[in-house]
Amino acid sequence: MSAKSAISKEIFAPLDERMLGAVQVKRRTKKKIPFLATGGQGEYLTYICLSVTNKKPTQASITKVKQFEGSTSFVRRSQWMLEQLRQVNGIDPNRDSAEFDLLFENAFDQWVASTASEKCTFFQILHHTCQRYLTDRKPEFINCQSKIMGGNSILHSAADSVTSAVQKASQALNERGERLGRAEEKTEDMKNSAQQFAETAHKAETPPGLLVRREFRNGTQAFRSPQHGYVQKLTHTCHEAQMLRNCLS
Numbered sequence: 310m311s312a313k314s315a316i317s318k319e320i321f322a323p324l325d326e327r328m329l330g331a332v333q334v335k336r337r338t339k340k341k342i343p344f345l346a347t348g349g350q351g352e353y354l355t356y357i358c359l360s361v362t363n364k365k366p367t368q369a370s371i372t373k374v375k376q377f378e379g380s381t382s383f384v385r386r387s388q389w390m391l392e393q394l395r396q397v398n399g400i401d402p403n404r405d406s407a408e409f410d411l412l413f414e415n416a417f418d419q420w421v422a423s424t425a426s427e428k429c430t431f432f433q434i435l436h437h438t439c440q441r442y443l444t445d446r447k448p449e450f451i452n453c454q455s456k457i458m459g460g461n462s463i464l465h466s467a468a469d470s471v472t473s474a475v476q477k478a479s480q481a482l483n484e485r486g487e488r489l490g491r492a493e494e495k496t497e498d499m500k501n502s503a504q505q506f507a508e509t510a511h512k513a514e515t516p517p518g519l520l521v522r523r524e525f526r527n528g529t530q531a532f533r534s535p536q537h538g539y540v541q542k543l544t545h546t547c548h549e550a551q552m553l554r555n556c557l558s
Contacts, residue, residue: 312333313328313331313356316328316331316356316358316374316383320372320374320383320385321358321360325362326360326362327360327361328358328359329359329360329361329434329438330358330430330431330434330435331356331357331431332356332422332423332427333356333423333427334356334357334421334422334423335355336418336419337408337420337421338419351377351379352378353375353378354376355373355374355375356373356374356375356376356383357371357372357373357374357411357420358372358374359371359391359434359435360372368391369390369438370388370389370390370391371388371389371391371394371411372385372388372389373385373386373387374386387416389416391439391442392443393413393414394411395412395413395414395448395449396411396448397409397410397411397412397432397435397436397448397451397453398411398451398452399432399450399451399454400452401452402453402455405426405429405454406425407421407424407425408421409421429457432453432457436453436457436458
């Protein structure tokens with residue numbers, strides 16, 4: 310499990326929150342530590358996380374999470390509501406940069422992300438979240454590259470990918486339905502052809518009006534008509550046989 314997945318599971322899921330994105334950071338400038346502060350916990354990793362509540366009305370927040378050296382767990386530190394964010398500074402709009410600043414109502418932090426692409430991804434998610442959940446006093450995004458603010462964000466790309474996948478799946482289902490329809494039509498045609506062949510073969514086997522004669526030991530003869538489906542025995546006289554032919558014709 311990745312660090313971000315673990316943070317989402319350990320920090321946000323128990324509070325019925327959903328993590329939208331996170332970026333691993335380090336401070337660009339060392340934070341001043343008070344003279345009396347002792348007993349530090351050593352080295353640690355820092356993550357800036359963006360999350361929203363699952364319960365309505367939705368509330369978004371930015372949380373600083375730390376993982377101390379030698380520990381597999383994560384610890385929630387500072388947290389701000391998204392409404393408290395006043396400014397997002399991308400430092401350089403002309404090139405990919407891992408540096409950025411976040412200005413809140415009561416705090417200001419200068420960070421450098423682990424990579425420029427990770428910072429860009431987090432900024433895109435942050436900008437989209439601000440546009441979606443904040444109606445008033447949206448934070449100012451300055452010195453940011455156009456791909457963060459415009460239509461080339463990964464959010465739009467992801468949406469396009471999902472739409473394309475749905476369209477391909479729908480097309481495949483339609484094609485499968487058409488093939489099944491053609492197979493059913495072909496099966497029905499074969500069934501009808503088989504029935505017609507059977508009827509034709511039966512008629513060809515015994516033509517209408519044909520009398521089949523059979524002689525018995527007692528000198529009588531039997532004449533059978535396939536059309537009428539019965540057998541009648543008559544005496545061995547041509548006159549009676551002719552009468553039967555006239556009756557059945």
